[in-house]
Amino acid sequence: ILICTCTASIILLSGVELGAQDGVILTQTALAEHVGAWADDFVAVALVLFVFSSIMYNYFLGENALDFFANDNKLVFNIFRAVTLGFIILGATLDLASAFGFANVTMGFLALVNLFALALLFPIGMRVLRDFDAQSKSGVEPVFDPADYADLDIDEAAWALEPDDAARLAKKRAGD
Structure with missing residues (x-):
């Protein structure tokens, strides 16, 4: 913006x-x-850097998502790389209106995928929110306890608590 x-x-x-x-x-x-007059060169360089960083960022996101599903399958990654190069070449050779039209369609598709994922995550989000509200209403500062969500296969190491949070959680467990 x-x-x-x-x-x-x-x-x-x-x-x-x-x-x-x-x-x-x-x-x-x-x-x-x-x-x-130097503005012409500045805009050209800025545009190249913006395009390059956008391509690299989106490639990074795509490869990480693919790694989650493909489990280091080299063939799948090579196909992804070839398709990415193909789209880069296509984007560089298309007229601007067609490139933006294609980008709009693909962004719409990505938005639909994200909305679908949010719909699937909604019940879990509401469950965590209700726990947060219950802790807040009981007068304690809320602490996320992955042990309360054993059915969600949460990596507890990713939710390592600070010492003061761990103390509050221990007090909460003792009160339950």
């Missing part, structure tokens, strides 16, 4: 005619009106 707002402000405050250009060219021209 911050980058988009700054870009819009630069364009609107520049005085550049809005109908003549669009996209990156409009941004470069508008920034050049404010700071000079």
Whole structure:
């Protein structure tokens, strides 16, 4: 939101005619009106860095998710890498409208997957929230106890407690 707002402000405050250009060219021209000719190079470098970091981040997320499901299956990872390279090449050769259209469809698909996951996690989230509320109403500072959720296969090492939290939990268990 911050980058988009700054870009819009630069364009609107520049005085550049809005109908003549669009996209990156409009941004470069508008920034050049404010700071000079070096803006063209700055916008180009910033765009390359933004695209590269976005690709790397999304690849990292995809590979980690795949690792969860594929259990170090080299063939699956090589196919994922080839498909990723294919999409990078496709994105670089498509016109901007088609690339954004494809991105919108895939982001919509990812949103649906996330909504489905949230729907599946909702009962667990409500269970944890009810425990939090019950602890709060009883006058204690809430502490998450993975032992209360043995059916969820929680890694207790991931929920290591600070000493003061462990003391509160021990007091809570003694009171139960």
